[in-house]
Ligand SMILES: Nc1nc2c(ncn2[C@@H]2O[C@H](COP(=O)(O)OP(=O)(O)OP(=O)(O)O)[C@@H](O)[C@H]2O)c(=O)[nH]1
């Protein structure tokens with residue numbers, strides 16, 4: 036196992052921890068599926084009538 | 085979070101708006117279940133949650149779209165019956181209308197329930213903000229033989245009235261045109277002052293004059309503020325302290341009090357009801373349609389005092405059986421694919437880029453085994469979400485709450501609390517937020533404490549693995565038993581809490597039962613997707629992250645031979661003795677349960693990594709890419725055939741997938757070796773109960789502003805989980821079953 040391996044592992048573990056922090060904690064419990072934040076849409080209303 | 089988004093939005097769009105014109109802000113207010121969210125979805129292309137029961141929307145949400153060259157920012161609000169400050173959603177809706185002052189209020193009225201809806205309209209008029217009324221659900225009103233004279237209504241209210249059918253996008257163009265017109269020329273569309281009678285009006289006039297002399301006139305609509313002060317509205321009085329502002333409220337209402345011999349709040353309510361009643365009488369014409377409506381006929385059976393609960397339980401059983409039968413072939417297909425071709429491809433790609441050897445193991449034995457074991461159950465989760473969406477869309481949701489009302493009263497709650505609990509079957513997180521519809525803070529806290537006992541979609545993968553291994557002949561029934569166990573335990577725990585933490589009587593249960601509606605296929609698909617999407621995102625985020633971390637924990641210290649000696653193994657061994665008395669005292673179970681704290685489906689992911697098949701076990705013939713691809717395709721077609729056949733057959737899942745079983749022996753085989761049916765059932769019961777996942781913990785903290793309720797939930801759930809698993813394991817042994 037060389038230094039690059041150890042470095043790579045460090046990066047992967049760090050990345051995983053960050054991903055966990057971001058997805059679990061930063062969203063403060065608002066799960067993405069329930070659209071709890073503001074749903075910003077930028078669409079033109081296309082009339083269908 | 086939301087305020088941040090809003091600020092950013094306001095900041096970024098400000099420049100853009102100066103170039104065009106200011107965006108028009110439309111606040112959408114109306115009774116619950118009048119179709120507000122449906123209207124916004126139809127005009128702005130959003131996918132806001134809709135359902136055929138009152139109380140779906142509990143937060144304010146906004147969308148921006150363009151119409152007629154203007155930007156319109158439309159804000160969905162929770163439905164309310166009045167603008168009083170009693171429930172949290174009422175406060176959210178009211179605070180928005182008063183403090184953020186939208187340019188136009190879109191008041192959505194359920195045309196089939198005109199009088200009740202107009203009671204809110206009358207209050208909206210008090211705000212003096214330009215308003216447009218949408219007479220929604222006009223199709224059903226017409227079907228019932230109701231006609232509403234919109235011209236008369238426009239005259240009486242002084243605002244535009246547009247009939248709409250949001251589900252069919254009828255009338256929405258007119259509605260948008262009116263909104264623009266009103267925004268361009270607001271002063272011409274201010275609501276009329278409805279006359280509440282001389283006594284009220286003169287008292288209000290007096291206060292309004294006083295308010296006009298204070299800075300309050302810029303902050304609040306004066307007429308509305310006068311009414312609220314007269315009523316003694318607790319929130320308003322708290323905010324502005326009338327005595328400090330030099331307003332003599334008691335003097336203003338003095339005459340009113342002596343003349344009517346009743347409290348002002350009821351006098352005002354009567355005056356508003358009188359307006360709503362009068363308006364309805366003027367504009368609504370009913371031609372009797374003699375036949376009994378379908379809704380009534382179904383309700384006679386479904387809401388029957390004796391049959392109600394059995395029917396609810398039977399419906400649940402049916403749903404679980406179908407969920408299992410429909411999704412199992414697809415789950416088996418995904419499982420075979422992740423263990424076969426997909427794994428081979430990953431190995432090939434990593435070999436091609438000459439990645440270090442250990443990364444191949446990380447990807448195949450870590451990520452693919454971990455995430456793969458969970459992804460396999462995505463079809464099951466989607467099937468479940470489909471049924472929940474159907475339940476919500478059809479109108480049965482509100483009936484289930486009604487039927488459970490009596491049972492809920494034994495724990496000091498009313499049937500309304502059952503709705504957040506039912507929503508918890510999808511995901512406990514939105515269920516925690518749904519407790520907002522409960523008026524009493526005590527009810528809210530108790531309901532939130534019981535929600536985690538409702539078995540969410542994330543627990544399904546665990547059940548399916550264990551049920552598939554031991555009880556596949558009765559899969560639907562065993563699955564059903566777990567959900568029912570959750571409900572029954574919620575009632576028992578509720579009784580205990582009522583005797584200790586939450587003393588007091590349950591308030592009256594008032595919940596409207598909407599008519600049954602057939603949800604459109606498209607909306608079923610959209611909302612199933614919106615719910616299920618969350619589990620896919622989870623697989624790509626936390627489950628991915630945890631799978632990687634677990635792989636390292638299983639392989640550190642570096643070069644560890646036996647997984648038992650890895651860090652994860654060591655931690656598992658410390659916990660295992662605690663689980664010994666309940667039937668699964670092995671380190672594998674212990675460490676899976678620890679990882680499952682992040683999200684319960686990770687229990688299966690971690691087991692997938694721990695029990696990953698050793699390379700020498702697999703004797704696979706190398707296959708070419710095109711062969712693989714062909715297998716992926718043909719086996720999927722077989723899965724689809726099996727699934728369709730299952731829907732129609734009553735034989736269930738036992739007849740199929742024996743072929744797959746041999747091929748992928750993997751996790752299931754190891755579990756069959758490690759557990760007995762009894763300890764397996766104890767294990768799944770433990771997973772059902774043992775604690776809310778981290779995200780639910782954070783949601784509880786968010787909603788209540790304290791960790792207290794999560795702390796209580798954690799302690800009682802751990803105790804309960806251990807106790808129930810102990811009873812199952814030892815009780816079963818005593819009875820000599822499944823040992
Ligand atoms: N027939 C008919 N049904 C409609 C119409 N508009 C909405 N619905 C149905 O009415 C139900 C309620 O719609 P929602 O949009 O969730 O109502 P809401 O006003 O947002 O309700 P809350 O969020 O609970 O306040 C859904 O089942 C819709 O499909 C309509 O114009 N005609």
Ligand SMILES: [Mg+2]
Nearest residue numbers: 120121140141
């Ligand atoms: Mg809504």
